[in-house]
Amino acid sequence: MSEGSVPHLFDRLRADGGGEAVTRAVAVERPIAIEFNGIGYAVMMATPADREDFAIGFALSERLIPGAASVLEIDVHPRPEGDILRVTLARECADGVLDRVRHRVSESSCGLCGIENLEQALRPLPAVTARSRADGPALFRALGDLRARQPLNxxxxxxHAAALCSAAGEVLLVREDVGRHNAFDKLIGAMARAGIGWDGGFALLSSRCSYELVEKAALADCPLLVTISAATDLAIARAASCGLRLVMLARSDAMLAIPS
Incomplete structure (x- = not known):
């Protein structure tokens, strides 16, 4: 078993009326409390793997830091009831954390921590400056190779999985988590820690395309976001507002590209 799974006993029921006891892996889902500079910020339900990547990617997606260099230290504290990530940010980022905590009205995994009104929820996104060189065959190649790169699934x-793919469709880096937002945060964090850019490639996610994922992609300057399931109307509108290309309903025989 991997860090993200545990064995569990089941009764297998068969169509012929028979059955037997089987043991199989179950995904781990634990509360992960994130603290920035000693201040409790959010509690997320996540898979306890690649936690340092998660901390950095989450901070980037929350617009708390401009880059990985602003994260000075990450201490992981496992507890029986969950994990605590104590993240030390550079001094110039502290005011942003305090402001968000002061105005928090909800705690969720949907990108709305510390948002106090509708205008803040739909803040303008930065224009995507990166460009993808990937063509149709590259997208299908990456989709076909993704399953083999998902050991936990x-x-x-x-x-869920979030993958960095090259312009030619090679799957370069994958992160997995029970939450689609968390998987993408882990990928973004891993890229930031390693100093890896999109380099003409794209992101491939094994999930629907919600507006939160569009926002994470835009903040990471991702030029092309490809998802297995469909996009919402708000996701499409938000992507158009910042110049992010979207491809959805990615299947082995066809995909839908949103006209740019």
């Missing part, structure tokens, strides 16, 4: 059948 092969074990459990219960987690």
């Amino acid at each position: 092969r074990e459990t059948g219960a987690v």
Whole structure:
């Protein structure tokens, strides 16, 4: 079993009326409390793997830091009831954390932590400056190769994946989590920690295209976001507002590209 799974006993029921006891892997889902500079910021339900990547990607997606260099230290504290990520940010980022905490009205995994009104929820996104060189065959190649790069999902059948793919469609880096937002944050954080850019490539996500994922992609300057399931109307509108290309309903025989 991997760090993100545990064994569990089940009764398998068969169509012929028979059955037997089986053991299979179950995805781990734990509360992960994130603290920035000693201030409790959010509690997320996530898979306890790649936690440092998650901390950095989450901070970037929350617009708390301009880059990975602003994260000075990450301490992981496992507890029986969950994990605590104590993140030390550069001094110039502290006021942003305090402002968001002061105005928090909800705690969610949907990108709305510390938002106090509708205008803040739909703040303008930065224009996407990166460009993808990937063509149709590259998208299909990456889609075909993604399953082989999802070890935790092969074990459990219960987690999402976010992948960095090259312009030619090679799957370069993958992060998995029970939450689609968390998986993308982990990928963004891993890229930031390693100093990796999109380099003409794209992101491939095994999920629907919600507006929160569009926002994370835009803030990471991702030029092209490809998702297995469909996009919402708000996701399409937000992507158009910042110049992010979207491809949705990615299947082995066809995909839908949103006209730019």
